[in-house]
Amino acid sequence: MEKFTPEYIQNFQQIILNDDKEKAKELLKELHPADIAELYQVLNLDEAEYIYLLLDGEKAADVLMELDDDDRKKMLKQLPNEVIAKQFIDYMDTDDAVDLIREMDEEAQEEILSHIDDVDQAGDIVDLLKYDEDTAGGLMGTEMVVVNENWSMPECLKQMRQQAEHMDEIYYVYVVDDDFRLQGVFPLKKMITHPSVSKIKHVMRKDPVSVKTDTPIDEVALTFEKYDLVAVPVIDSIGRLVGRITVDDIMDEVREQSERDYQLASGLSQDVESDDTIFMQTKARLPWLLIGMFGGITNSVILGNFEAGFITNPAMALFIPLIGGTGGNVGIQSSAIVVQGLANGTLEMKNAGKQLLKELGVALINACMISLLVFVYNWFLLGNVSTTISVSLSLFTVVIFASIFGTLVPMTLERFKIDPAIATGPFITITNDIIGMLIYMSISFALM
Template identity: 65%
Template sequence: MNEEKVDHIKSLIKEKAQDQIKEYLSELHPADIAELLNDLTSSESKDIFRLLDNEVAADVLVEMDDDMRNEFLELLPSATIAKRLIDHMDTDDAVDLMRDLDTTKQSEILSHIEDVEQAGNIVDLLKYDEHTAGGLMATELVKVNENLSMPECLKEMRMQAEELDNVHYVYVIDDDNRLQGVFPLKKVITSPSVSKVKHVMKKDPISVRVDTPLEEVAQIIEKYDLVALPVVDGIGRLEGIITVDDVMDEIREQAEKDYQLASGISQDVETDDNLFKQTRARLPWLLIGMIGGMGNSVLIEGFSSTLTTEMSYYIPLIGGTGGNVGTQSSALVVQGLANSSLNSKETLKQVTRESVVALVNATIISMLVYIFNFFRFGPTAVITYSVSLSLFSVVMFASIFGTVVPMTLERLKIDPAIATGPFISITNDIVGMMFYLFLTRLLS
C-alpha cells in the first residue's frame, strides 16, 4: 500500500468520517485491506476492522500476517470470533486461524459456533498434522451419488453450490461416501437425461490420503495441473479437497523457512519482529560460528612453527573454497529431496555421482593454483605443493560431506535445509584448515 493512500485513510480516521472510510474500503480487495491495516497503528487498524462487514472481515483476517491476526484474536471475545468470523470462513481457513490459539480459547470459540456440523468439521481437521493433506484440506465441496440421473445430479449440484464461493470439480461417491470419480460439468449439457452419473463420470480420479505430506500434495497438483485435489481417508471415503492457492501459500511459507535456515536463522522471523525475537533466531549460529573460528585460531596456534608468512596468504582461499563447494553440494541435494528427484535412500549413488564431479573440479582448481604458485614461489617451494594438495582434499571432502549430511538429516526426519547454511561452511572451514596445516607440516 503506497504512502499516499495510507495517509489518506489516516486523515479519514482522525476526522471520524466513517461513511467515507466504508466507501473507500468497499473498493479494496481483502488482501489490500489487510496490507493497509499492517501500515496503520494498532488503534487505527482496530477502528478500521470494526467498520468491515462480517464476510469481508473474515476474508481480511485470513489475509493478515500471523502476528497481527493473533493480536486481533486476543482482543476479540470468543463469541465474536465464532459468529462474526468463523461462520463466514471455509473450514480450512477457520482451522488455520484456530491452530494459533490455545486449547482453552479454541474450546470457547467452538462452543459459540451455531452450526454443529461446521464445528464438528473444524474439530476433526484440528486433529491432523498441519503439514499433511488432512491439516490443509477444506470440507466445502460438491459431491453427487453415482446412481443419480442427470436431472437429479443437476438439482443436487445446484443445491450444494449455493453454499460455496467456488466450484472447482464435482466429485462422485458411492453409497458409503467412497470416492469413485470426477463428474465433468460438460456432461450436464452433452449427456442424455436418462444417463446415470456413473456412466459418464471420469473414473479413478487422482487423490491423496489425509496423511499425505504437504510436499507430495504440491508435487501432484503441479504434475497434473490440478486446480483442486480430493482427499480421502484410509478406506477411500471422500473427506475434503485441497485447492492450489492453499498449497502455494504453504509452500511459500516453507520456502521462506528453508531460506532462513540456510542463512543461519533458526526460527521464522520477519523484518518488523521485535529485537528479542530477531536476536534469539540469529544468535545461535553466530555463536557456533564464533566457536568454530576460535577452534581455528587454536589450530593455527598449534602449527605456528610451521606457518610461514606465505602460508597465511592462502588461509582465506582454503576456508572459502571448502565452504562454497560444500554449500553447492548440499543445496543441490536439498533441492532434489524437495522436488522428489532424489531419494534419501540413494545416498551411496548420489555420493558416487558427486565424487566424480568433485574429482573433476578439484583437479582443475588445484592445477590452476599449482601453476600460479609454480611461477610465484618456484617448483621446489613447499607452499607450491601444499596449497594445491590441500585444495584438492578440501574440495573432495566438502563435496561428499555436503551430500551425505542433508541426506542423513532427511532420513532422520530433520529439515535438510539446515545443511545448506553455516553448519556446512563452519565444518568445512575447520576441516580445510586441518588439511592445509597437516599437509604443509608433512611436506616440510
C-alpha cells in the same frame, strides 16, 4: 501497492478523522481483502480498528486471514472468544477456521468451538484439528460438491445447486459410491453434452488424482505441480472422500516452507520478520553466530598448534582463506543441489548411491582444475616447491571431502526426518572450515 500512494493514505486517514463511515465503506468495498490487510500495515492501531468495524462478517473474516501472523494475533487478543466464533469462524471455510484456531491455546479453542452455532461446522473443525498440520488432513477443507455415482442427471443437478449455495468457489464435482468412497470427478461440460444420461457413473472421469490424509504437505505440493491441479481430493485409509485442498492453500504453505528453509539455510534458528522486536531477531540469529564463533576458536586452536610451521614458512598463512573459502563454497553447492532435489522430488533416497557417485565425479573434475590453477600460480610467483605442492594437494583433498560431505549430510538428515535445509547453511561452512584447516595443516607439515 501502487494504489496506496501517500495521497491515498492521507485521504483515507482524513476520512477516518472526519468519522465519515459511508465514504470509508465505499472505499473499502472497492478493495480486495488482501489489499485491506496491506492497508493495515500503514495505519495505526486505532485507524485499523475503525475500518475493521465497518466490514461485513464475510469480508472481515477474509481480511483477518490475510493479515500477518503477528497482526492477527494482536487483533484476536483484543476480542472475546464469542465474538471470534460468531463474527469470524462462522464466515470461514473449515480449513481457514482450523488455521485460526490452531494459533490459540487449548482452553480458548474449546470456548470458541462451544460458541459456534453450526454444529456440523464445529464437528468438522474438531475432526480436522486431530490431523497433523503438516499433512494433507491438516490442510484440507470440507466444503465441496459431492454427487453419487448412481444419481440421474436431473437429480445430480438439483443436489449440485443445493450444495453450491453455501460455497464461494467450485473447482471440481466429486463422485462417490454409496459408502462415500471416491470414484471419480464429474466434468461440468458433461451437463451440457450429456443432459439425458441415465447415471453419473457413465460420464464421470474415473480414477482421479487424490492424496491421503497423512500425505506430507511437500508431497501434496508436488502432486499439484505434476498434474497442474487447482484442487485435489483427500481420502482416508479406505478411500472415503473426507475433504479437498485448493491451490491457494498449498501455495501459501509452499511459500511459508520456502521462507523457513531460506532462513534456516541463512543461519536463522526460527521464523523471523523484519518488523519483529530486537529480542525476537536476536533470539533467532544468535545461536548460529555462537556456533560460528566456537568454530572460529577451534580453527585458531588448530592453527596455534602449527605455529612453528608458520615461522619456518610464513607463506603458508597466505592460503588459509583460500582453503576455508573453497571448502565452504563447494560444500554449500553440493548440499544445495541435494536439498533442492529432495524438495522437488527429483532425487529419492533410493538413488542416494547414484547421486554420491555423480557428485564424486563432479568433485574430481573441479578439484583437478582448481588445484592445477593454484599449482601454476604458486609455481611461478612463489617458487617454493613445498608450499606449492601442499596448497594444491590440500585444495584437491578439501574439494573432494566438501563435495562428499555436502552430499551425505542432507541425505542423512532426510533419512532421520530432520529438515535438510540445515545442511545448506552455516553447518556446512563451519564444518568444512575446521576439516579444511586440519587437512591443510596435516599435508603441509607432512611435506615439510
